Amino acid sequence: MTIQTQNFLAPSNEMPSREEAEAAFRTIIRWAGDNPDRPGLLETPARAARAFREYFAGYEQEPLAILNKTFDETAGYEEMVTLGPVSFESHCEHHLAPIIGHAWVAYVPNGRVVGISKLARVVEAYAKRLQIQERMTSEIATAVQHVLKPQGVGVVIKAAHHCLSSRGIHKVGSKMTTSCMLGCFRDNPSTRQEFLALTEQ
Numbered sequence: 001m002t003i004q005t006q007n008f009l010a011p012s013n014e015m016p017s018r019e020e021a022e023a024a025f026r027t028i029i030r031w032a033g034d035n036p037d038r039p040g041l042l043e044t045p046a047r048a049a050r051a052f053r054e055y056f057a058g059y060e061q062e063p064l065a066i067l068n069k070t071f072d073e074t075a076g077y078e079e080m081v082t083l084g085p086v087s088f089e090s091h092c093e094h095h096l097a098p099i100i101g102h103a104w105v106a107y108v109p110n111g112r113v114v115g116i117s118k119l120a121r122v123v124e125a126y127a128k129r130l131q132i133q134e135r136m137t138s139e140i141a142t143a144v145q146h147v148l149k150p151q152g153v154g155v156v157i158k159a160a161h162h163c164l165s166s167r168g169i170h171k172v173g174s175k176m177t178t179s180c181m182l183g184c185f186r187d188n189p190s191t192r193q194e195f196l197a198l199t200e201q
Contacts (some may be wrong), residue, residue: 015068018049020120020134021052021062022045022046022049023045025044025048025049025053026045027043029041029044029045041064050141054128055089055091055128055131056091056128056130056141057127057128058124058126058127058128058129059129060110061121061124061125061128062125063119063122063125063126063139063140063143064146064147066118066121066125066134067114067118067122067143067144067147067148068147069115069118070112070113070147070148071112071113071114071115072111072112072113074109074111074112074113077109077113078108078109078110078151079108080106080107080108080194080195081106081107081108081109081113081116081189082104082105082106082107082195082198082199083104083105083106083116083119083120084102084103084104084106084156084199085103085104085199086102086103086104086105086119086120086123087101087102087160088100088101088103088124088127088159089127089128089129090104090127090128090129090131090136090159091130092130092131092132092161092162092163093130093131093132094132094158094163095162095163095167096130097125097161097162097163097166097167098161098162099131099133099159099160099161099162100159100160100162101133101157101158101159101160101175102157102158102159103123103127103137103140103155103156103157103196104154104156104157104195104199105119105122105123105140105141105144105153105154105155106153106154106155106157106185106195106198107144107145107148107150107151107152107153107154108150108151108152108183108184108185108191109148109150109151110148110149110150110151112148112149112150113148114147114148118127119144121183122140122143122144123140126139126140126143133157133159133161133176133178134178136157137155137156137178137179137180138155138159138180140155140180141153141154141155141180141181142180142182145182145183150183151183151184152181152183152184152185152186152187152188152191153180153182153183154179154180154181154182154185154191154192154195155179155180155186156177156178156179156196156198156199157177157178157179158174158175158176158177159176160173160174160175160176161174161176179196
C-alpha cells in the first residue's frame, strides 16, 4: 500500500511571510466593508495569522512518523483496539468554514500495537489541514494500515460542517458520517458491526 502525498506549497515552493499573511487579512477586512485601522481591528490581522497557524498546524506534522513507534509485547492479543470519540476541529477546503466532530479509530493487531495517544495525534494531524471529510477518513485509515500492517482498520467520522449551517442552506444541527473499512473490517461483517456499534455509544 502506498501513501500519496500532496504538493501543498505554491509552485514557487516558498511559504508566504507572516507580514504577507497579515496584509492579506487587512485586505479581507476592507473587502468585508470595515476599516482595519480602527481601534478594535488594529490587532486583528496579527491575531488571525496566529490563529490560522494553529488551525493548520497539521501541515507541519508527518502522520506516518507519529505512528512509527510501535510495540510487540502484546501477549498474542488479536482482538479489536478502539479509540473514540476523538474530538477534532478542521476546516473545509471549499469555504474555509469549520468542521467540528468526532472520530473513532479501530484496528485488529497483527503482532504490533501503538500507543493510543498516537492514534489521537494522527487524527489531529490530518484534521489540522484544509479538508473534506471523506478524504480525511480515508487518510487516517490508510496511515494506520500502512504503518501497523494490522489485520484490518476501521475509521468513522461524524461532524458538523459550518459551510452547511452558517451559510448557504443554513441547516443547523445536521451532521455528516463517513467511514473507511480496510482488511477484516471490510471483509468480516461481524467485526465491522462490532465496531459500528461502539461508535453509537
